[in-house]
Amino acid sequence: MFAVYASAPNPNDPLASLVVGERDTPEPPPGWVSVSVRAASLNMHDLWTLRGVGIKPERFPMILGCDGAGVLADGTEVVLHSVIGDPEFSGDETLDPKRSLLTEVHQGSFADTIVVPRRNVLPKPASMTFAEAACMGTAWLTAYRMLFVKSGLRPGQTMLVQGASGGVSTALIQLGVTAGFRVWVTGRSEEKRAVATSLGAHATFESGARLPERVDAVFETVGKATWSHTMRSLKPGGTVVISGATSGDASPAELQRLFFLQLNVVGATMGTRDELVDLLRLCELTGIRPHIGAELPFEQAGQGLRAMLDGEVHGKIVLSR
Known part of the structure; x- marks a missing residue:
């Protein structure tokens, strides 16, 4: 074959x-x-x-x-x-x-x-x-688990997606907008940020840019290149959900910021069969693709x-x- x-x-x-x-x-x-x-x-x-x-x-x-x-x-x-x-x-x-x-x-x-x-x-x-x-089975399921199972976010809160145009990132943008979150996105180029905007992101920023305010949760797939910005972008008590590190392992870990602001670092890997069932149903109900x-x-x-x-x-x- x-x-x-x-x-x-x-x-x-x-x-x-x-x-x-x-x-x-x-x-x-x-x-x-x-x-x-x-x-x-x-x-x-x-x-x-x-x-x-x-x-x-x-x-x-x-x-x-x-x-x-x-x-x-x-x-x-x-x-x-x-x-x-x-x-x-x-x-x-x-x-x-x-x-x-x-x-x-x-x-x-x-x-x-x-x-x-x-x-x-x-x-x-x-x-x-x-x-x-x-x-659906990899990128979108990963994004679904990060957002709806791991983050603890409520509709109306603000989320930041590090990276504007990859498979998991675009899924996070689309799912977040559909679910009623305020979605902010960083991207390395104007072209990549334009993709995020076309998918409904409420605001986009250059990689590493200072944000207008701190966010409730950051969604990480990049790792070393964005980690410090991620930690600086979180509100006290905020959460970072990480499912990848395409640029390498984070260094330094910024432990002082982590404990002083009582931040939550949550890992996510893929998703379950039941979560995939729910994701497919969500796509049917909302028409999101x-x-x-x-x-x-x-x-x-x-x-x-x-x-x-x-x-x-x-x-x-x-x-x-």
């Missing part, structure tokens, strides 16, 4: 390990199902896989793609839930010590066919395209990954057929 995969870990030149070619068609073990993939979206995790981060060398070659949407053998249209947990674990599967994400242990969705546990497919809303549904900056054929996955590597991403990049 056709597939886009990483041939080997390559920390210094990740795209050198990218292969667009053929792999064996997988057979689902008992309790698993085959999904004919119609669309899949790119995530930073795909670049980490190409670099060999979070995946053992013996797992290569590894088909890329953390999430997607497609069709079961009986014609049912489905959305993939990307977190593969221990069947014997109960509770929040993101806390399962044995859980993994697609492309870490199991092959990913950039292929004609993917096999996943039956519980990892959810009905696709009829009103949602395959391309839109392919954005992901901002897709580019839609490419699967054969042009390298072009999309290059744009992500170079930081030229405005919303989600989706591969479709």
Whole structure:
């Protein structure tokens, strides 16, 4: 079958390990199902896989793609839930010590066919395209959990999104506006800030700029480059929710500010199946849809990954057929 995969870990030149070619068609073990993939979206995790981060060398070659949407053998249209947990674990599967994400242990969705546990497919809303549904399982689910499960914010309060145009950031903007929060956004360029404005952000600022007032919560995916600004931007008792550190680990930690202002630092990783169910229902009820900056054929996955590597991403990049 056709597939886009990483041939080997390559920390210094990740795209050198990218292969667009053929792999064996997988057979689902008992309790698993085959999904004919119609669309899949790119995530930073795909670049980490190409670099060999979070995946053992013996797992290569590894088909890329953390999430997607497609069709079961009986014609049912489905959305993939990307977190593969221990069947014997109960509770929040993101806390399962044995859980993994697609492309870490199991092959990913950039292929004609993917096999996943039956519980990892959810009905696709009829009103949602395959391309839109392919954005839900990773970036949008991460944003949903950060905002509605972890932040403790109430509608009417002010939130700051660090980074204006990435997949999680654009999802946070759209979800925050829809839910009634005042949404402020920082961005490195006028073009990126314009994307945030087009999605409904109430105000945008240059990266590191002094804000008109402190905010109730900051949503972090950047890390080192924005951490100090994040800590300075919070009200006493405010919260930072962090789900990534694309620019590296934060240094220094600003512990004096943390304890003196009684700030809350909350980690968030992906989301649960039940949260994905609620996210899909929210999209149905409100009509909110992901901002897709580019839609490419699967054969042009390298072009999309290059744009992500170079930081030229405005919303989600989706591969479709």
